Amino acid sequence: MKVWLPKLVARAPFTVHTKLIGAFFAIVALLIIFGLVVIQVLSGINRRSEELSQLRRKVGAFRQLQHDTTAQIYGVTSALLSPEERMIESALRQLHEFRYDLERLQFVTRDEVELFGRIKIEHEQLIQMITNVVELTRAQEYKKANDLRLTKIVPLADTLERLTNEMVNRAEADMEAKVDESNRAHMTSRWVVIGFAVGSIGLAILLGYAVSSSLMGPVMLMDERLRQIASGDFSKHVEVPNRDELGTLADNLNRMNNELRDLYQQIEAASRHKSDFLSNMSHELRTPLNAIIGYSEMLTEEAEDRDQKDFIPDLQKIRASGRHLLELINDILDLSKIEAGKVELFPETFDVKLLIEEISGTVQPLIEKNSNILAINCADNLGDMYADITKVRQILFNLLSNACKFTELGTITLDAVRDCSEDAAWLSVSVTDTGIGMTEEQMEKLFQPFSQADIQIARKYGGTGLGLAITRQFCEMMGGDIKVRSEFGRGTAFTMRLPMAAPHPEGDIVSLIASDGSSKSA
Amino acid sequence: MRNQKANGWNRRKFLGGLALTGAAAMIGLRPEIALAAVEPPPETRTIRLRYWDPACWAPFYLAEPFLREEGFTDIRYVAVPTTEFPDAYKKNLIDLSCGFSVVDMYHLEKEHSPHKFLSGFHVGCYALIGSDRVRSVRDLKGKTVWAGSLEYGGPHLFFSAIVAYVGLDPRKDIKYVWVKKDEALDMFRDGKIDALMSFPPGPQELMAKGIGRLLIDTNVDKPWSQYFCCMMGGHSDFIKNNPIATKRALRAILKSIDLVSREPAMAARELLARKIVKQKDEKYVIQALKEIPYGRWREYNPEDTIRFYALRMRDTGLLKTNPQQFIDQHTDWRFINQLKKEFGITAW
Ligand SMILES: Nc1ncnc2c1ncn2[C@@H]1O[C@H](COP(=O)(O)OP(=O)(O)O)[C@@H](O)[C@H]1O
Ligand SMILES: [Mg+2]
Numbered sequence: 001m002k003v004w005l006p007k008l009v010a011r012a013p014f015t016v017h018t019k020l021i022g023a024f025f026a027i028v029a030l031l032i033i034f035g036l037v038v039i040q041v042l043s044g045i046n047r048r049s050e051e052l053s054q055l056r057r058k059v060g061a062f063r064q065l066q067h068d069t070t071a072q073i074y075g076v077t078s079a080l081l082s083p084e085e086r087m088i089e090s091a092l093r094q095l096h097e098f099r100y101d102l103e104r105l106q107f108v109t110r111d112e113v114e115l116f117g118r119i120k121i122e123h124e125q126l127i128q129m130i131t132n133v134v135e136l137t138r139a140q141e142y143k144k145a146n147d148l149r150l151t152k153i154v155p156l157a158d159t160l161e162r163l164t165n166e167m168v169n170r171a172e173a174d175m176e177a178k179v180d181e182s183n184r185a186h187m188t189s190r191w192v193v194i195g196f197a198v199g200s201i202g203l204a205i206l207l208g209y210a211v212s213s214s215l216m217g218p219v220m221l222m223d224e225r226l227r228q229i230a231s232g233d234f235s236k237h238v239e240v241p242n243r244d245e246l247g248t249l250a251d252n253l254n255r256m257n258n259e260l261r262d263l264y265q266q267i268e269a270a271s272r273h274k275s276d277f278l279s280n281m282s283h284e285l286r287t288p289l290n291a292i293i294g295y296s297e298m299l300t301e302e303a304e305d306r307d308q309k310d311f312i313p314d315l316q317k318i319r320a321s322g323r324h325l326l327e328l329i330n331d332i333l334d335l336s337k338i339e340a341g342k343v344e345l346f347p348e349t350f351d352v353k354l355l356i357e358e359i360s361g362t363v364q365p366l367i368e369k370n371s372n373i374l375a376i377n378c379a380d381n382l383g384d385m386y387a388d389i390t391k392v393r394q395i396l397f398n399l400l401s402n403a404c405k406f407t408e409l410g411t412i413t414l415d416a417v418r419d420c421s422e423d424a425a426w427l428s429v430s431v432t433d434t435g436i437g438m439t440e441e442q443m444e445k446l447f448q449p450f451s452q453a454d455i456q457i458a459r460k461y462g463g464t465g466l467g468l469a470i471t472r473q474f475c476e477m478m479g480g481d482i483k484v485r486s487e488f489g490r491g492t493a494f495t496m497r498l499p500m501a502a503p504h505p506e507g508d509i510v511s512l513i514a515s516d517g518s519s520k521s522a
Numbered sequence: 523m524r525n526q527k528a529n530g531w532n533r534r535k536f537l538g539g540l541a542l543t544g545a546a547a548m549i550g551l552r553p554e555i556a557l558a559a560v561e562p563p564p565e566t567r568t569i570r571l572r573y574w575d576p577a578c579w580a581p582f583y584l585a586e587p588f589l590r591e592e593g594f595t596d597i598r599y600v601a602v603p604t605t606e607f608p609d610a611y612k613k614n615l616i617d618l619s620c621g622f623s624v625v626d627m628y629h630l631e632k633e634h635s636p637h638k639f640l641s642g643f644h645v646g647c648y649a650l651i652g653s654d655r656v657r658s659v660r661d662l663k664g665k666t667v668w669a670g671s672l673e674y675g676g677p678h679l680f681f682s683a684i685v686a687y688v689g690l691d692p693r694k695d696i697k698y699v700w701v702k703k704d705e706a707l708d709m710f711r712d713g714k715i716d717a718l719m720s721f722p723p724g725p726q727e728l729m730a731k732g733i734g735r736l737l738i739d740t741n742v743d744k745p746w747s748q749y750f751c752c753m754m755g756g757h758s759d760f761i762k763n764n765p766i767a768t769k770r771a772l773r774a775i776l777k778s779i780d781l782v783s784r785e786p787a788m789a790a791r792e793l794l795a796r797k798i799v800k801q802k803d804e805k806y807v808i809q810a811l812k813e814i815p816y817g818r819w820r821e822y823n824p825e826d827t828i829r830f831y832a833l834r835m836r837d838t839g840l841l842k843t844n845p846q847q848f849i850d851q852h853t854d855w856r857f858i859n860q861l862k863k864e865f866g867i868t869a870w
Pocket of ligand 2: 398401402463467468
């Protein structure tokens, strides 16, 4: 039931709005029925209590009649004992009362005509007898009067008493039956009320559950699906049983998924083509460029040999331009390789300090070009590093060459430290310069391919805007990162962090960390 | 022992049978006999009647000649003590019975005994006798009482109704001793018991000896004297399968009641002759049979007795069914209503 009911609600071909209103009205209808049942029960209780009080009235009337019968016999006996007119009068008076009792009885026993008929006959006989006795007493025929009293009136009164007793018993038995009926009715109405209450609550919960899960289920499915789409998974469709607005929404989501998937595939293909084209192009360009550079070097040597010094500066310019072009092409090739996911890491163990010394040698001409000073601060505990040395070298070279490029008559400082945090050893290198610096705005654009701080800078300093993009990609590939701090007109500091031990191609990382243990503790 | 008694009964030829029929003729019951002749014969010639020791059931024991007149040839008396009464019906050992209405009612509901009330039998006969320390029924609160030798027997149930009628709780307010009758009489004389509830011959003997005072005489004291004490009943199947036999048997027993009512001394002698009562009790039995108003069956409505006792028993929690329901389920007045007309009764 847990599953089929929400499904049923979902499949119902009505709008969510209609379904919600429907559930609401179902609950309201139940409440109304519940109210009606309670009213019914209450009116039953009311009716029974009325019937009971009617029975009580009956019993009262019977008892009154019995009492007056006894009083009558007593009256007659007294009249006989002291036959004064006053006594006789009082006995006759009681006869009237008697008639009144009978009328009352007739009123309260409308449902027991037969028994009342018998009582009435007996009573009329009794009244007749009493009248006779009274008359005999008046005529002073006491003996006859007393005989009549003993032989007729007393047995008649007995019978009458029994008859009225029977009526009392009947009334009491009726009361008992009513009590039973009342108890039964109480039990049933209690169960009915409990049943209705439980039923209503149950139904309300059930309806609430069914409606909400028929709404929430699809919403959650679609949410999950959207999450997957966001992470680039277009392989599935969301399936909901709903035939309402949510069903339509799910259909639209699936359609959107398909469109996005197609679009993504097209973009992917285009990107792949671009990368392929770039790498092909670079390769095709590099071959003639290398030839140009080679020949320009050869020509320079030849010009020196033949002592034709006039050509040398031109040839050197050709060679420099060629080298610049080659660098540019290499950068583009690197970037397209990265984008195509074709870059591989070849980690090896090397001495960090040696690497830094080597690079400082390489960048020396760049330093001198703008009359800068290079300061290198290497921590003593740098030790060995396990990483792709070419990429590390390229990163440091990029940072240093940028610093040289944007600084004049300043100082470029390289700080290399080993820091052990997050359970691993890191190499942290900062390249700080005292050059032109960057504004907040300029910094925001950093690390994007082909992006330079602004057009003026591009014109003044040249460059392609690829260096930092590649640098960051390399850093991240090796499990590290790069950050920048800069103040416009004051200088810039780039800090990159790389793990000392790149994940080993064979997965053997433990030995390296173990060998580093000493330096770590130091 | 019961079988022995029953066999003893069967072996014994009912010598007085003919003489009683003669007596019946003498006291003018012939018109009914004539009526019986034009009716179809009974569906069965065999009838099994319950008997036990109460003297008040005399008309039942003396009904044999009337039953023969009604066409029954095989008349058996089966001894059934109170404790085995519901079983006797359940095991189908008896066809007709008479018994104290309250006990029968109790068994009908409690044991689902398969029988129905058919008619009234007699009024009164039980008496509640108190010691000198007891002036009224309400004085019995906290006192020790003998109400029969077994719980839920006739005396106990009747006593419960009597004390409940004046607001005592028969279960909590009274201490009972459950001993044999003779032992109870001795204890009463010794002042170890404050009241006795008994049917004849017990109360008569005590009163005659001037021991104790009569608190309630159900023969004359209202409301008890206004209702039947013992009533007649029959096996439901017997009634259903043999309606004519049931009516004829009922007629025979009613005649027998009239006979006992007119000739109590003769009836007492018959009971002695059959050893239903002990010789030493003779004069109390005669007295009891004289005092019991047997003629009342013509005046009292049997249904009202059931109704009255059902009300009283419900008061004490001895009966769960309400009176009308009980009457609907456990009584069948068709036969007595027909016979009522035959006997010219208009009282109810
Ligand atoms: N040390 C630095 N000082 C000031 N600006 C810098 C520095 N390094 C990089 N930049 C800014 O970042 C831009 C991008 O640098 P990069 O990616 O190396 O490209 P390119 O050097 O070819 O211009 C530079 O054009 C420059 O505006
Ligand atoms: Mg650069």
